[in-house]
Amino acid sequence: MKPNDVILQTVTKVVTFIILTFAVYLFLAGHHEPGGGFIGGLVITSGLTLLYLAFDIESVRQGVPVDFKIVAAVGVFIAVATGMGSLLFDSPFLSQTYGYYNLPIFGETELATAVLFDLGVALAVVGTGVTIILSISGDA
Amino acid sequence: MFEGILLICLFFLSVSILVGLYRVIKGPSMPDRVMALDTIGINIIAGVAIFSILLNTQDYFDIILLIGILSFIGTISFSKFIERGYIIEYKRDY
Numbered sequence: 001m002k003p004n005d006v007i008l009q010t011v012t013k014v015v016t017f018i019i020l021t022f023a024v025y026l027f028l029a030g031h032h033e034p035g036g037g038f039i040g041g042l043v044i045t046s047g048l049t050l051l052y053l054a055f056d057i058e059s060v061r062q063g064v065p066v067d068f069k070i071v072a073a074v075g076v077f078i079a080v081a082t083g084m085g086s087l088l089f090d091s092p093f094l095s096q097t098y099g100y101y102n103l104p105i106f107g108e109t110e111l112a113t114a115v116l117f118d119l120g121v122a123l124a125v126v127g128t129g130v131t132i133i134l135s136i137s138g139d140a
Numbered sequence: 141m142f143e144g145i146l147l148i149c150l151f152f153l154s155v156s157i158l159v160g161l162y163r164v165i166k167g168p169s170m171p172d173r174v175m176a177l178d179t180i181g182i183n184i185i186a187g188v189a190i191f192s193i194l195l196n197t198q199d200y201f202d203i204i205l206l207i208g209i210l211s212f213i214g215t216i217s218f219s220k221f222i223e224r225g226y227i228i229e230y231k232r233d234y
Contacts, residue, residue: 003224008216019209026202034199043209050213053220058231137228 005054012054019047027122031110037118041125048130057134068134072127079120082113146194153187174218181211 023043030036051060086095098112160183163176185207192200221227 015212022205022209029202034202039206043206046209046213050216052228053213053216056229056232133228137226 009054012050016047016051019043019050023047027118028115030118031112031114037121038125040118041122042129044122044126045129045133048126049133052133052137068127068130070127072124072131075120075123075125075127077120078123079117082116082120085113143194146190149190150187150194153183153190157183157187170222171219174215174222177218178211178215181207181214185211 020043023040026035026043027037027040028035030040048060048064051063083094086097087093089095094117096112096114096117098110098114100108101111103109157180160176160180164173164180167173167176185204188200188203188207192198217227
């Protein structure tokens with residue numbers, strides 16, 4: 001008998017967007033509210049895990065054609081590069097700065113370089129988490 | 141007064157979690173345990189909500205959504221393991 005996952009797959013197609021939106025919210029809220037790169041990356045990982053559960057590794061690889069080992073490496077590189085970037089401005093390693101800018105839609109917004117470091121952390125967490133899940137759970 | 145009501149709610153949620161825990165420990169079959177764990181997760185969500193009202197803070201609202209997502213994914217992976225024997229397959233042949 002062929003397995004029938006139509007309810008799970010239909011729910012997954014809706015819920016994954018909610019989870020990923022929540023992950024982006026957590027990532028951007030990390031400066032002033034609970035959240036940040038680590039938990040944002042973990043929520044992205046759980047959304048991808050839901051995709052892997054409802055579909056299979058090969059289909060998700062066609063939809064998200066990314067090697068997650070490279071994602072982890074790029075994340076660590078971004079985190080180190082934002083630290084090295086402060087050396088260009090005669091500041092100690094990993095110095096952070098921020099400023100207020102007038103953006104088109106959001107109005108006056110505080111932009112901090114800590115977001116770039118958080119982006120590196122998030123990419124490293126996503127890459128590590130998905131790589132672990134794919135390594136230990138694939139049946140091939 | 142209001143605090144007392146919230147504490148009573150927390151007490152009954154704890155009782156509900158204990159009943160679910162009894163089903164997790166005693167449950168004769170694995171689906172019983174999975175359903176009991178799902179119910180415990182929902183009760184924990186309610187507990188966090190009441191707790192954040194009690195502490196008069198909004199910082200735990202993210203936790204509520206997070207526990208919901210994790211409980212959902214955990215229940216689905218447990219169910220798939222019970223039904224199929226594997227959790228993530230490499231290539232579907234259907």
